[in-house]
Amino acid sequence: MLVRKKVVIQNKEGLHVRPAALFVRLANKFDSDIAIRKGHQKVNGKSITGVLMLGCEKGSEVEIIANGPDAKKALQELTQFLRKGLSGLTKP
């Protein structure tokens, strides 16, 4: 199953190293392939260099794309992490 959803990055510091690492760790828990797209750039959501390459600042809109057996659950948890899980990670 392939599912996708758009999320706007809300935290002030953007998707810096620590949240990117946490995102990738979460993504790797799922069997599905995970991709993140920002504009024309699409990267592997399970690779931190990939996620950092996007340089997501506050206000960036990204699309999470999950494809595989647990895609729906992966999409739900990853989008929720981007919406809520970033608060408190103020230091870059």
Add this chain to the structure above:
Amino acid sequence: MKIMDFLCDRAIVPSLQATDKKGVIEELIDLLIEARKIDPKDRGRMIKSLLDREALGSTGIGQGIGIPHGKLDKVRELVAAFGISQKGVHFDSLDGEPVHLFFLLVAPEDSTGPHLKALARISRLLKDKFFRNTLRKAKTAEEILAIIRREDQG
């Protein structure tokens, strides 16, 4: 943004002497001090800030890459040092592997944008295995600069 927009060409070392996390950070900061990018008076504060940041979660992002970073109120613009450890340094990396390539970034206190763009640029280059391996083999600061400059064109 290009790497050479923020990488200080006088703060590049092909063979780091340090064998641990703190040592690598000190060695790279000392290069920035020698290059007059950082005031010697801020040395202790800067090193502490970088180590505090590492304590929150390693900046060893895997594949032999480390990008320690911190902020300093006195720097006016983003500045970076680069070093290679031939032996590799244990850095609590995400993939557990030793780190060979270090980009150390110091950003002004109030900035977030340039810092993210620099991380994005560094990640883009280092994602390329060929580029990583070529850098690892560089023997002099001049060679490192030439490799980075060439890649920066693309």
